[in-house]
Amino acid sequence: MISTFDISSDIDIIKIYGHGLGKADYSYYQSIFDSVDLYHGKTKVMFFWSDYEGKEKEQIHKDFVKGVTNLIEEYGTTFTNKDHGRNLFTKLLLENRLTIQEIPVNALFLNV
Numbered sequence: 418m419i420s421t422f423d424i425s426s427d428i429d430i431i432k433i434y435g436h437g438l439g440k441a442d443y444s445y446y447q448s449i450f451d452s453v454d455l456y457h458g459k460t461k462v463m464f465f466w467s468d469y470e471g472k473e474k475e476q477i478h479k480d481f482v483k484g485v486t487n488l489i490e491e492y493g494t495t496f497t498n499k500d501h502g503r504n505l506f507t508k509l510l511l512e513n514r515l516t517i518q519e520i521p522v523n524a525l526f527l528n529v
Contacts, residue, residue, distance in 0.1 A: 424452035434465040434520065438484030443491055450492055456501050462509065463516040467525070478519070485517055
């Protein structure tokens with residue numbers, strides 16, 4: 418069975434929650450980011466995280482931000498124009514197209 422997923426290039430916002438940010442997941446993100454032409458496009462990418470027991474909240478946040486940063490920087494290395502790749506994270510921030518935001522776990526189920 419062959420699985421495909423088509424993502425329209427005119428997506429306004431991509432919201433990501435509860436998905437790994439490890440290197441093993443980069444190919445999924447690359448496919449999504451390529452589909453919306455993340456560098457030249459207008460799509461916003463929102464990453465959400467939640468606090469959980471067993472780890473300090475500040476450390477969870479720090480690790481999550483590092484994961485997002487690594488993901489965007491790694492994605493940038495796939496560009497032919499290496500200058501675009503090096504400045505992608507900053508470009509997304511300056512254009513208000515990258516958000517890293519906490520969502521309390523109890524807020525996830527308010528509208529279910």
